[in-house]
Amino acid sequence: MAEASARLLIVDDDPELLKFLVEELSSAGHHCTGCDNGQDAFLYLRQKEFQLVILDWTLPDFSGLEVCRRLRSSGNTTPVLMLTARDEIDERVKALDAGVDDYLTKPFNLKELHARVRARLRSGSYQRSDDPTAELLSLGDLQIQLLERRVLRGGQEISLSQREFDLLCYLVRNADAVQSRQSILEAVWGSPFVGDPNTLDVYLGYLRKKVEKSGHPQLLHTIRGAGFMARVGDPKS
Missing domain, CATH: 3.40.50.2300 (Response regulator)
Known part of the structure; x- marks a missing residue:
């Protein structure tokens, strides 16, 4: 067996x-x-x-x-x-x-x-799939290879820290849905979150510098008064 x-x-x-x-x-x-x-x-x-x-x-x-x-x-x-x-x-x-x-x-x-x-x-709920797409997250031209912990945009590899990788995965897995600041902090940093909530803004800044590319659609959006969202192009109003 x-x-x-x-x-x-x-x-x-x-x-x-x-x-x-x-x-x-x-x-x-x-x-x-x-x-x-x-x-x-x-x-x-x-x-x-x-x-x-x-x-x-x-x-x-x-x-x-x-x-x-x-x-x-x-x-x-x-x-x-x-x-x-x-x-x-x-x-x-x-x-x-x-x-x-x-x-x-x-x-x-x-x-x-x-x-x-x-x-x-x-x-078998969480067993590795024979389908390689089950181990891949994607958003537009961004690809996240989960097992290898690799991130590529437009075919070019992006080097991320562990925390940046975890944050990006969380946002992409919940793409097109606004995530509150608290929900992100608890999911990525742990619950209950203890620390400076501005930590999230710092890491989102790091991610944007690495992930967002000139001439490519924006992927990481701030939704004023609500939180943050991963989505290709402009966020929905």
Whole structure:
């Protein structure tokens, strides 16, 4: 079965639990990579393809929710199974809204863990598609290759920082729809957003300098009093 040889990324800051999960799921035939913080998780996800991420809610740098939000806003569709001691319905809703696919509370039964892993691997909801266009975002002559994290406009490659890339992906994935300042900050920087809201204006300025080209239609628009929008040409009135 395909799920017997799946590549799993396991993220948990409890060293004993992390070691146990890696050993337990490896014994079931999976190829497991473990790490104990969100930053390393992002690094692994950029370097290779996984079929499932098993993610702790509480991490030393980012919350599991923020990790998942950043993955989804960057276009990464790897399934996420969240492990947490939080079992309130409101917490489950937050996790699902952040893009988590499944949710298992601690302490958990091993049989249930293996069953949840098998179910996620069977679902196919976020598995890599054989169609290369499923891994591509486009807007006019702008192309974003999600797996390679490459951006091209008019065939010319544009070099973006990770944050610029995540911001551009979020806007293009929601093209032709006005996005409020708060919704962008929470999706790209994490919720709740803590910091200077003007950070968004700074990064949009960076993006415009790199993405907008003389003689090409404008793609990134400011909608006064409402927010921002990605759209080819002038924004609708």
